[in-house]
Amino acid sequence: MSNLKINGKTLLKIGYPQSPVFRIAMNVVEQHYSHYTEEEVIELLTKVLADPAAYADNAILGEIAAGLLQPAVPDVIALRETPVPYAIYGESYIDPGAVRQLNNAVRLPVAVSGALMPDAHQGYGLPIGGVLAADNAVIPYGVGVDIGCRMCLSILDLPVQSLLINETSYTQQLMKFTKFGAGAEWKKREADPVLERSEFKDIRFVKNLFDKAAGQLGTSGSGNHFVEWGIATITDPGNEWQLPAGSYVALLSHSGSRGLGAQIAGHYTQLAKELCVLPDHAKHLAYLDLNSEAGQEYWLAMNLAGDYASACHHLIHKRLIEASGAALLARVENHHNFAWKEIHQGKEVIVHRKGATPAGKGVLGVIPGSMTAPGFIVRGKGETDSLQSASHGAGRLMSRTQAKAAITTQTLKQQLEEHGVTLIGGGLDEAPGAYKNIDTVMAAQTNLVEVIGQFLPKVVRMADGGPPED
Incomplete structure (x- = not known):
């Protein structure tokens, strides 16, 4: 049996209208005609397109015929004239494109409230740093392409001096026990409970992603994803782990759900756009009703991708902690590309945080700076106006193209030397100068989080330089 798949480009070429019938036709081919050649499938689909009424009662092809006989273009859903309430933090240094995107989002019919974090910049759908509460609906591009992109910080019992003296050993460990880049896989696959999840069997689309997920488990993406050794300094003597205030060797990682999440995001974003047609300037905000089959499928797939991202981090940390001979003292971790069911103002809503850190009262998180700037261990204050959210980092000051044009290799090298940082891989698009000042960003959100520690990167x-996954 072949692995024949028909995509949207093929359907457009045949003459199929860009509507929900795309998804119907692809599913029918996958379920019933995967053993056909591409030519045979195209011939069959062409016949159905030419006379859909003739196939209306066909047990298999009738589903495609019904899709073709429906109006090809669904009605466009109008945005509200008046936005729902929203708050902006650090507006003076947020680019106008990000503000425009939030303004579109808070006019959705399902919008309840919104917020924009001080690290915000323009993205797709919601801006990076955008937060939106929606009524019983989920926006795939409100979560983002890299579903479950997250931070994970492990504080270890190693003496700080060991990192400064044995830097070569720590560097070698990173080279041996991490793997980066789009499509990167380990030759030896690890077992993990996340790979035994029922979603890999129960959701047709996700089933086809199992092999990719198994191969990429415990790897990191491209763009701004990293794994780094550094020094964590705990400043709050009343911290949750009862650690003495002071400095510790720590391991910090940033990455998401790899190809699994990217494929889920792409599939359900396209489906949302077919089912929920919005004005062109808001089309990436297409949403799925959580009462619908598509909405429930995406919700399950999104949560699977989030748990998969967590498993990737834990495996990376496990390998490196074992290699260093250390013991784990404390761990802080959080998603920042995800959607949660939460209660706000007495009502359950779906809170999308696309590049935003959960900051409910007492909730711990990590907000990184750059490869030379400190990151912060924070405790949420539960601020209602921000939908209990905070920034997910410093935020980009320059686009990747701008950074590559404006920053030289010599400048980057000099900054690394000044801060005593060893860099493996990376590109000019991730240089410190491409990011906002993390201290400025943190100053704009003192009402949202309290700082209980810092992390200084060292290795x-x-x-290598390339496009981001999130």
């Missing part, structure tokens, strides 16, 4: 591993 940083990234993919």
Whole structure:
């Protein structure tokens, strides 16, 4: 049996209208005609397109015929004239494109409230740093392409001096036990409970992603994803782990759900756009009703991708902690590309945080700076106006193209030397100068989080320069 798949480009070429019938036709081919040649499938689909009424009662092809006989273009859903309430933090240094995107989002019919974090910049759908509460609906591009992109910080019992004296050993560990880049896989696959999840069997689309997920488990993406050794300094003597205030060797990682999440995001974003047609300037905000089959499928797939991202981090940390001979003292971790069911103002809503850190009262998180700037261990204050959210980092000051044009290799090298940082991989698009000042960003959100510690990077591993996954 072949692995024949028909995509949207093929259907457009045949003459199929860009509507929900795309998804119907692809599913029918996958379920019933995967053993056909591409030519045979195209011939069959062409016949159905030419006379859909003739196939209306066909047990298999009738589903495609019904899709073709429906109006090809669904009605466009109008946005609200008046936005729902929203808050902006650090507006003076947020680019106008990000503000425009949030303004579109808070006019959706399902919008309840919104917020924009001080690290915000323009993205797709919601801006990076955008937060939106929706009524019983989920926006795939409100979560983002890299579903479950997250931070994970492990604080270890190693003496700080060991990192400064044995830097070569720590560098070698990063080279041996991490793998970066789009499509990167380990030759030896690890077992993990996340790979035994029922979603890999129960959701037709996700089933086809199992092999990719198994191969990429415990790897990191490209762009701003990293694994780094550094020094964590705990400043709050009343911290949750009862650690003495002071400095510790720590391991910090940033990455998401790899190809699994990217494929889920792409599939359900396209489906949302077919089912929920919005004005062109808001089309990436297409949403799925959580009462619908598509909405429930995406919700399950999104949560699977989030748990998969967590498993990737835990496996990376396990390998490196074992290699260093250390013991784990404390761990802080959080998603920042995800959607949660939460209660706000007495009502359950779906809170999308696309590049935003959960900051409910007492909730711990990590907000990184750059490869030379400190990151912060924070405790949420539960601020209602921000939908209990905070920034997910410093935020980009320059686009990747701008950074590559404006920053030289010599400048990057000099900055690394000044801060005593060793960089493995990375590109000019991730240089410190491409990011906002993390201290300025943190100053704009003192009402959202309290700082209980810092992390200073010392040995940083990234993919070679390339496009981001999130």
